[in-house]
Amino acid sequence: xxxxxxxxxxxxxxxxxxxxxxxxxxxxxxxxxxxxxxxxxxxxxxxxxxxxxxxxxxxxxxxxxxxxxxxxxxxxxxxxxxxxxxxxxxxxxxxxxxxxxxxxxxxxxxxxxxxxxxxxxxxxxxxxxxxxxxxxxxxxxxxxxxxxxxxxxxxxxxxxxxxxxxxxxxxxxxxxxxxxxxxxxxxxxxxxxxxxxxxxxxxxxxxxxxxxxxxxxxxxxxxxxxxxxxxxxxxxxxxxxxxxxxxxxxxxxxxxxxxxxxxxxxxxxxxxxxxxxxxxxxxxxxxxxxxxxxxxxxxxxxxxxxxxxxxxxxxxxxxxxxxxxxxxxxxxxxxxxxxxxxxxxxxxxxxxxxxxxxxxxxxxxxxxxxxxxxxxxxxxxxxxxxxxxxxxxxxxxxxxxxxxxxxxxxxxxxxxxxxxxxxxxxxxxxxxxx
Numbered sequence: 001x002x003x004x005x006x007x008x009x010x011x012x013x014x015x016x017x018x019x020x021x022x023x024x025x026x027x028x029x030x031x032x033x034x035x036x037x038x039x040x041x042x043x044x045x046x047x048x049x050x051x052x053x054x055x056x057x058x059x060x061x062x063x064x065x066x067x068x069x070x071x072x073x074x075x076x077x078x079x080x081x082x083x084x085x086x087x088x089x090x091x092x093x094x095x096x097x098x099x100x101x102x103x104x105x106x107x108x109x110x111x112x113x114x115x116x117x118x119x120x121x122x123x124x125x126x127x128x129x130x131x132x133x134x135x136x137x138x139x140x141x142x143x144x145x146x147x148x149x150x151x152x153x154x155x156x157x158x159x160x161x162x163x164x165x166x167x168x169x170x171x172x173x174x175x176x177x178x179x180x181x182x183x184x185x186x187x188x189x190x191x192x193x194x195x196x197x198x199x200x201x202x203x204x205x206x207x208x209x210x211x212x213x214x215x216x217x218x219x220x221x222x223x224x225x226x227x228x229x230x231x232x233x234x235x236x237x238x239x240x241x242x243x244x245x246x247x248x249x250x251x252x253x254x255x256x257x258x259x260x261x262x263x264x265x266x267x268x269x270x271x272x273x274x275x276x277x278x279x280x281x282x283x284x285x286x287x288x289x290x291x292x293x294x295x296x297x298x299x300x301x302x303x304x305x306x307x308x309x310x311x312x313x314x315x316x317x318x319x320x321x322x323x324x325x326x327x328x329x330x331x332x333x334x335x336x337x338x339x340x341x342x343x344x345x346x347x348x349x350x351x352x353x354x355x356x357x358x359x360x361x362x363x364x365x366x367x368x369x370x371x372x373x374x375x376x377x378x379x380x381x382x383x384x385x386x387x388x389x390x391x392x393x394x395x396x397x398x399x400x401x402x403x404x405x406x407x408x409x410x411x412x413x414x415x416x417x418x419x420x421x422x423x424x425x426x427x428x429x430x431x432x433x434x
Contacts (some may be wrong), residue, residue: 030384045107048351048404113175132167353409362401
């Protein structure tokens with residue numbers, strides 16, 4: 001008889017366990033490991049929005065930048081190493097080239113070429129003599145070239161996209177390939193230094209809304225350049241808003257986040273002004289435009305954070321302290337993914353996995369970056385162990401969460417501070433529970 005109470009309690013416990021979601025269908029778990037190491041600093045640099053993926057097609061190689069400092073913004077003469085991390089050789093890191101166009105927040109705008117994702121990638125550079133920025137298409141299978149002489153691995157520049165009259169560089173590669181969007185990083189350095197290249201050649205200095213600057217479209221194969229929308233056009237569009245920004249004639253406009261959607265038929269971007277000088281009176285208006293330059297549309301519903309395209313005309317961002325999906329076609333919020341009880345900072349850095357199953361939001365808290373994952377198949381969420389960022393939690397040198405998915409959608413790269421106080425790359429892996 002003394003055994004009966006024990007058996008009853010055991011049976012009740014087993015019944016409860018069997019009825020729990022964890023037992024019936026255990027959720028994946030997240031694990032963090034350090035990928036790169038010192039004494040130099042290593043980082044990818046940008047957020048994984050618009051399928052900005054550090055891994056090549058086979059997932060053997062990851063892209064990284066290498067620099068000897070992290071305590072200041074780079075100047076015109078500060079080069080960073082362009083690196084490949086070989087996952088089939090103990091994560092050995094090899095420098096294959098160098099760049100003079102980079103910053104801690106956006107790196108050098110790495111992007112594997114969608115037409116040749118196994119071997120070719122884009123990055124930005126600048127001419128040390130002229131200060132003019134340009135974009136490089138690099139192939140890891142070519143022999144070494146004068147541009148990367150002295151590096152430790154083969155590979156070479158397929159071409160350089162240089163424009164002497166309007167020296168612009170990559171701001172976002174079309175997700176299905178064919179073209180990239182280019183902006184004036186010298187203007188950015190003047191108006192939003194954290195995203196620009198200091199002391200680059202700016203042909204628009206002193207002009208508030210130039211007619212020969214804005215968003216350019218560069219054809220990858222031919223190298224042909226076309227101005228999709230100018231700052232003069234954007235100023236005119238802002239003036240037609242129900243409540244136009246004040247002092248438009250004197251506002252020096254700039255553009256952030258030129259984001260191509262998954263269909264290659266829409267571009268989302270922000271037209272901004274006065275982010276550094278008058279933060280309480282900023283211009284910050286989202287626009288969409290088609291890749292052929294038609295359909296320029298301002299959006300009065302502001303979707304904040306670093307938005308990420310979902311499917312078609314739907315884009316994920318933040319509004320009303322919630323993670324939402326906004327339809328740029330209907331100009332309506334059409335879905336809500338969760339408020340602060342799920343995502344403590346819906347305006348944080350976000351990325352959608354290539355297959356659309358996993359959504360991740362990264363946010364800062366204290367000296368750590370935290371990552372919340374939403375499984376869009378099941379609606380369940382999980383959180384990864386926090387990644388240490390130390391004192392780099394604000395200002396131009398802050399360590400943003402910047403999550404970037406791999407191609408399989410089961411791991412991502414994030415930045416962090418290693419035990420030796422260097423800035424390194426970490427991998428968060430999603431593992432199915434056994």
